[in-house]
Amino acid sequence: MAGLECKYLALFFMLLVWGGGNAEEDEMAPAMFIFGDSLIDNGNNNNLPSFAKANYFPYGIDFDDGPTGRFSNGYTMVDQIAQMLGLPLIPAYTQASGSEVLHGINYASAAAGILDVTGRNFVGRIPFNQQIRNFENTLDQLSDQLGGPDQLADSIARCIFFVGMGSNDYLNNYLMPNYATRNQYNSQQFANLLIQQYTRQLNGI
Template sequence: MKKRSKMKCFLGNESISYSKLINIVVYYIVMASYLHIHGHAKINPEEKQVPALIVFGDSIVDPGNNNYLATIGKANFLPYGRDFPGGIPTGRYSNGKVPSDFFDLQISDLLTGVSFASGVSGYDPSSAKLENVLSLEDQLKLFKGYINKLETTVGENTTSTIISQSLYLVCTGSNDITNSFFGSPITRLQYDISTYTDLMVNWASSFVQELYALGARRIGVINAPPCGCLPSQRLLHGGLLRACAEEENKASILFNNKLSFQLASLNQKLAKSRIVYLDIYKPFLNLINNPSQSGFEVVDRGCCGTGNIEVSVLCTKLDPGTCQDASKYIFWDSFHPTETTYRLIVHEVLQKSLGDFF
């Protein structure tokens, strides 16, 4: 039997007011957290139980929040979601599930989750502003509202326990590299890639410290993927052979090295913190370089349409070129991986880094 995804989008139904919506979200978190805290004397590191998984970031972990925003950056229509349970296009940027759905830690069914993530956002505030989506600052404001409601519902002490024992996942950065830097002549006139990645790390560090100040202690930060190997970037910058764009991959590596160093520094600086650098670059690139080892056949284009440019509104059910079996493809559209790819990468990341949170 397939395990039903517990990850909820935050923004909910358009007809529900913000106040009522946050009450509903808090109810789910509180009930699961109360049962966890009082049903178990303490968190068991071997069982890796936490009250909740709380997610921030971009389209890689957006379960449908952009559905309720005035933006073209949506994925709530077929063929997106065609392999999701029930064949429902939920707003996830994939043929099925996304990483936050798989990040269940193999723990108690009492775990619940909520994602504040918004597709097309990034560490760079301009990434979200250009597409009218939720910036990290906006996502943090929603999280603060959630904390206030928790305090009203269960009191400050229980809220503090829930917030400190939950696990936080931050996943963003690829839009900054591909769109806000390499896709923007203006940005490239203002900064070189070294300076821009310094800015990205500063924004990332500030966000992690803000989460910590609000009570978060277990914070996982996902690094940048090999951005130059995304089908859209192969088309734009990979030459006639559509090879991986070398400069974009170098930018990802540069950012990742700086991010890893900064997170290690924060771990030393912030008392009782478990700030974990989660590497997806290496396992992702390994799938691309050795596809047959994992059953993949196509690595340089997505399943949807031609697989070169289709993403969001350009990926439609009317396109006759869309593949029949997405599991043979590393990428679903020109920017986002398939469910199979996500599952394999998340499994490897958890195998390597899960223990670092406890």
């Protein structure tokens, strides 16, 4: 099963590379909605009382606008995917306004996890559950802009959803000495907890 999933993932990226990369081509999807952590956060933590921020140098040294909140020197993987899809850079949820939401939103937040308690050592962050609630708020905006629920449903069915979540639930939760998680669950129990929660969350999007 894992091998089959890898083949589908490889095929997906091959199609992106083959079909994308030309700014003059039509968009391959109307929008992309992004959920995740610091690997793809593009500024949602900038105004939070958080230790998990990247809106200062040397972050962004190769980015035209300088530091933006991305935990990288330039584009993140979702920026590259957006380009391949023929989309503009997807704005952060905390910065998007007006018609910008029509091409999608990035809800990712550094230190976020599947579990709400994950990443609390960094103080401010937007857990996956809250990212999903933020997406629901966006759907209300999109429904108004697109002309109603039927038009929204048609558009959403053709959109790309990117979810990259879970590493912080180990790095900034289970493996941290100041969390009680390891005393409550053995490794298999904790993995099962994450899988169950993640499944509910993904089904709720």
